[in-house]
Amino acid sequence: MSNSVAAAKEIVVPPLAAGREALGLIVAICCILVIAGLRVAQVAPETVGDGIQIYQMRDIKLRNQAPVLYRSLLGAADTITQLREESGAWLDVAALQQEDLPPFAAKFLPAGLSGFTWELRQGASWVDYYGINKNTAAEEKSGADPLENSFILRIIDLQGGNYPYPVIKQEQGQLNRFSAQIWINPKIAEYPDGPLADKGWKWIVSGNTPTTEEKQLN
Numbered sequence: 001m002s003n004s005v006a007a008a009k010e011i012v013v014p015p016l017a018a019g020r021e022a023l024g025l026i027v028a029i030c031c032i033l034v035i036a037g038l039r040v041a042q043v044a045p046e047t048v049g050d051g052i053q054i055y056q057m058r059d060i061k062l063r064n065q066a067p068v069l070y071r072s073l074l075g076a077a078d079t080i081t082q083l084r085e086e087s088g089a090w091l092d093v094a095a096l097q098q099e100d101l102p103p104f105a106a107k108f109l110p111a112g113l114s115g116f117t118w119e120l121r122q123g124a125s126w127v128d129y130y131g132i133n134k135n136t137a138a139e140e141k142s143g144a145d146p147l148e149n150s151f152i153l154r155i156i157d158l159q160g161g162n163y164p165y166p167v168i169k170q171e172q173g174q175l176n177r178f179s180a181q182i183w184i185n186p187k188i189a190e191y192p193d194g195p196l197a198d199k200g201w202k203w204i205v206s207g208n209t210p211t212t213e214e215k216q217l218n
Contacts (some may be wrong), residue, residue, distance in 0.1 A: 017104075052205060053166070055197035058183070059206040065112045065147045070182055070204055072103040073153045077180035080129075084178075090127040093118045103131070112146045118144060121191060125160025128218075129153040130191045150185040152196065165196075166212040171202070 052058065062070055079095050079101055093104055096118075102108040104118055115135030121128040129152065136146040156163045156179045167179050183201045193201035 010124060036088075053203075053212060055166070055194070055201070056205050057202040058203050062184075062204070064066065065110060065182065066149055068110065069103055069113055069116070069131075069147065069149075069151060070110070073182050074180075076101055076103065076129075076135060077153060077178075077182075080127075080153075081178045081180070084155075085170075090120065091121055093129070094118050099139065106131075115146060119191065123164070125157045125163040127155050128191075132188050134188075136188070148188055150187065150189045150201075152183040152191075154181045154183060154196075156181070166197070173217055 059067070061069060063087075076096070079099070080091065080096070081097075083099070091099075096104040098103070099105075100108070103113065104112045105117060106116065109116075112176045113133070115133045117134055118129055118131040121130060130150070132150045133146050133148065138146055154164070156167055157177060158179055159177050167181075182204045183196050184204055185199075185201050189200070192201065196203070
């Protein structure tokens with residue numbers, strides 16, 4: 001009997017303070033994990049359903065005659081960069097028209113796109129060719145189907161420094177000097193003052209989504 005009592009006295013019960021300490025440690029770890037998750041959510045760029053950034057759209061979603069103008073701008077980008085390297089300057093719209101380069105030379109476009117007018121805006125290391133259709137009312141009366149979107153062809157000199165973001169991330173070993181982007185606004189809009197992505201413009205992308213460098217959106 002005395003041996004049973006002695007054995008019972010040897011049972012160790014953890015003090016309440018130790019239990020509280022363990023519980024507090026668990027709570028602290030959970031809080032750290034929650035805060036880390038919130039931080040990742042804040043830093044990571046927002047995306048839409050198909051994996052592109054919220055300021056991008058797929059070219060397959062372009063409607064009416066927008067795909068025609070988009071492909072025309074894609075083709076123009078290569079010519080513009082070649083002329084830039086030859087002349088050392090970005091050509092203005094009048095010079096591109098003299099080169100018979102669509103979409104700036106409207107004679108090569110269908111009726112619904114012929115009313116587009118283009119302006120050049122540029123910074124130290126980039127150029128924007130901004131286009132809107134100012135003749136939509138007249139074209140509708142004539143039976144044409146005018147495109148009521150706004151476009152910006154943005155070409156960035158990646159060697160110029162201080163260029164606008166977002167841009168396509170250059171992988172190690174890539175030596176591309178110029179990066180071309182085509183942005184669209186769903187309505188006839190003024191040239192934006194500030195980041196395109198903050199003003200309702202969408203960067204049109206195709207194929208595999210390129211990795212972008214964010215920094216500040218200019």
